[in-house]
Amino acid sequence: MPMANVINQNYEQQLEWHAINWRVVTAMINNLRQRIYRASATGDLKKVRNLQKLMMKSRANHLLAIRKVTQVNRGKHTAGVDNQVINDHKGREHLYKLLSQTTSEKVYPVKRVYIAKKNGKKRPLGIPTILDRCRQAIVKSALEPYWEAKFEPVSYGFRPGRSAHDAIQKIFCIARARGTRHWVLDADIKGASDNIDHNFLIKKIGGFPERNMIKQWLQAGVLEHGNYIPNVAGTPQGGIISPLLANIALHGMETLLGIQYWKNGTPKQGQPYAVVRYADDFVVFGKSREECETAKINLQIWLAQRGLALSEEKTSIKHLKEGFDFLGFNIRHYDNRHRKRGYILLTKPSKESMKRYKQQMRMTWKGIIGMPTQEGIRQLNAKIIGWCNYYRIGASKRTFSALDQWMWIRQRRYLYRRHPNKHWWWRRKHYLGKIPGREDYSVFMDKSTGGFLWKHAWTKIQRHWLVPKNASPDNPELRDYWRNRQARKQPFIYGVKVNLYKRQKGYCPLCDQELDNGEQLHVHHIQPKAEGGDNKLANLRLLHANCHRQLHSKKGKMLK
Secondary structure, three states: OOHHHHHHOOOOOOOOHHHOOHHHHHHHHHHHHHHHHHHHHOOOHHHHHHHHHHHHHOHHHHHHHHHHHHHHOHHHHOOOOOOOOOOOHHHHHHHHHHOOOOOOOOOOOEEEEEEEOOOOOEEEEEEOOHHHHHHHHHHHHHHHHHHHOOOOOOEOOOOOOOOHHHHHHHHHHHHOOOOOOOEEEEEEEOOHHHHOOHHHHHHHHOOOOOHHHHHHHHOOOEEEOOEEEOOOOOOOOOOOOHHHHHHHHOOOHHHHOOOOEOOOOOEOOOOOOEEEEEOOEEEEEEOOHHHHHHHHHHHHHHHHOOOOOEOOOOOEEEEOOOOEEEOOEEEEEEEOOOOOOOEEEEEEEOHHHHHHHHHHHHHHHHHOOOOOHHHHHHHHHHHHHHHHHHHOOOOOHHHHHHHHHHHHHHHHHHHHHHOOOOOHHHHHHHHEEOOOOOOOOOEEEEOOOOEEOOOHHHOOOOOOOOOOOOOOOOOHHHHHHHHHHHHHOOOOOOOHHHHHHHHOOOEOOOOOOEOOOOOOEEEEEOOOHHHOOOOOHHHEEEEEHHHHHHHHOOOOOOOO
């Protein structure tokens, strides 16, 4: 079936999920998002509303929402209060028909579940039904590009093209500057997602076409152990649209603090404050403790208008010589007489992050004792590489080396427990060795398969490339910039995926979406090995797992 028919057909017509050309779907959605962004940036509100209505009705938007909710998102196997989960294409095709109903239909309450927090406590999550999640994804695609043209440049959390690494790099740029903003208000909002005032949020959303639907989601309530609990404030943690709504509620912090920019996006000189925000975590830099105290008072008043308040226990004012923790990093000025300014700024993994990571690794080592060595190495590497990927943007070299020494002790304990009656030299012969390209003869490995345990110190330190000013992927004028930025990223540390990512410039050749968008990845053989194909790069492509399955369904577009 031609792609135009798949997207433009009536809902009553038969949809073949495997016949969908996701490259066309992605292009259509990106085009609409860019048109909304451009209209918002130029202040054409009437055009914005018309385009948002068009986005809500878009078949392509509905298809992409279903894919994200049922195939990509982590919670795709978690049911809401209706106990419905979509695991097959027939279910997705039926869901596509259900979305033909008006989006103003009454919503279900969210199901409350609890997940562990970093401090050992548990926090509640509200799980909407699959249908409501799809509708939230549809609404988000219409609402987000409008606000992307409005959001402040120092907001980095849960926004397209931005990450925690951007927030850390921005802090690094502020703290190392020659200016005098060396005092920091390290702020923590108390229960931000639970206390946002609904009336304030709905008023701030303005004349958005589906504001009534958003209001219903906010007030849907919670179902816990069969008991209904009304929701009078906050955005349910677990909803697809919740992070965007929180960003909308917290927009305007720079305006409050008097931070101004020139037309080209450069901040004006001589301003007392600088702020960096990641979702509901933020820091304010000032020139003195008194200025930070003033900022704190003003922020408390500003937050109260939104139904929020600062946590007195977790909010503090410090000098950069004391340092502070933010998003897992410790940022601090260290005395250095060899430097012209007398100090050096370092961003290191925080002690608390190290403590949590070691605890996770202890549990993993204990859990793999009875497993095949190859599977144990796979589980360990997943955690090691993920941790190193996150912290390699900071001054982590010594930390990585220290962790390898700690891991050496864990390896020895593992081998003693697994083979208590064997001599150390026997254990060394069967589990330690050398891999090509490394002058290291003590690499923990599975000698039957060649699999080996990655060492932290092998990870190269790589300073993050800060996203500039108000840059957004929805800005059509920056399309080439974002393509080049994606090509320069490297989410992998070693293996064939490193080279494939570079060759494909960071994009999936089937759907033309970013490879590192959270989906599982597969390596595809263009000529199957059963038909004489090899493992050379020319015969390989890196695909999203869902695109790979579609390709092998014989209905997807074949690669060349």
